[in-house]
Amino acid sequence: QLEQQVEVTSEDEIGELGTAFNSMSREVARVNQLRRQMTADIAHDLRTPLTVISGYVESMRDGILTPTPERMDLIYNEIGRLQNMVNDLRMLSQADAGELTLNPQALEVNALLTRTADLFLHHADQQSVAMRVEVEEGLPPLQLDDVRMQQVLDNLVSNALRYTSQGGTITLGARKAGNEVEISVSDTGSGIPP
Numbered sequence: 001q002l003e004q005q006v007e008v009t010s011e012d013e014i015g016e017l018g019t020a021f022n023s024m025s026r027e028v029a030r031v032n033q034l035r036r037q038m039t040a041d042i043a044h045d046l047r048t049p050l051t052v053i054s055g056y057v058e059s060m061r062d063g064i065l066t067p068t069p070e071r072m073d074l075i076y077n078e079i080g081r082l083q084n085m086v087n088d089l090r091m092l093s094q095a096d097a098g099e100l101t102l103n104p105q106a107l108e109v110n111a112l113l114t115r116t117a118d119l120f121l122h123h124a125d126q127q128s129v130a131m132r133v134e135v136e137e138g139l140p141p142l143q144l145d146d147v148r149m150q151q152v153l154d155n156l157v158s159n160a161l162r163y164t165s166q167g168g169t170i171t172l173g174a175r176k177a178g179n180e181v182e183i184s185v186s187d188t189g190s191g192i193p194p
Contacts (some may be wrong), residue, residue: 091151114133171185
């Protein structure tokens with residue numbers, strides 16, 4: 001019963017302790033709710049590729065469908081999606097435990113964003129979505145973990161592709177913002193409510 005609250009009747013140290021306890025109790029309840037939601041989201045995300053794989057394998061086993069290279073490719077791709085999700089869960093677990101290591105190195109932001117755009121160019125072409133890279137001149141190299149930063153950009157661009165309709169544009173940008181460099185992925189898609 002984590003959502004316990006105590007009645008605060010004074011403004012002295014005991015009252016402050018009661019207020020702190022109530023705040024802590026609300027935060028614990030909120031974090032537990034987020035964990036439950038995350039577990040439900042993970043189960044939902046894992047169910048889709050598993051349903052596709054099991055449906056095809058069962059139909060081939062029962063002789064309803066014949067195994068073809070295209071069907072095998074589809075199953076193989078779904079297995080790849082599952083492996084990526086499991087890797088993401090492992091990375092999330094490491095981050096949660098404070099064991100996620102970063103290997104920063106000097107990276108040119110233009111090269112990073114161009115490489116990311118190139119990775120998704122074929123997918124974007126298939127959806128008739130334009131990919132642009134807009135990098136301000138004279139940006140310094142950034143100290144970044146190449147693998148982790150690529151994961152971040154891949155996730156952002158994947159989401160942008162999912163929600164950008166035909167004829168839209170996805171822009172990978174970088175600009176100086178005070179003493180920092182701001183990297184952005186923007187699109188002409190439906191957007192997210194504030």
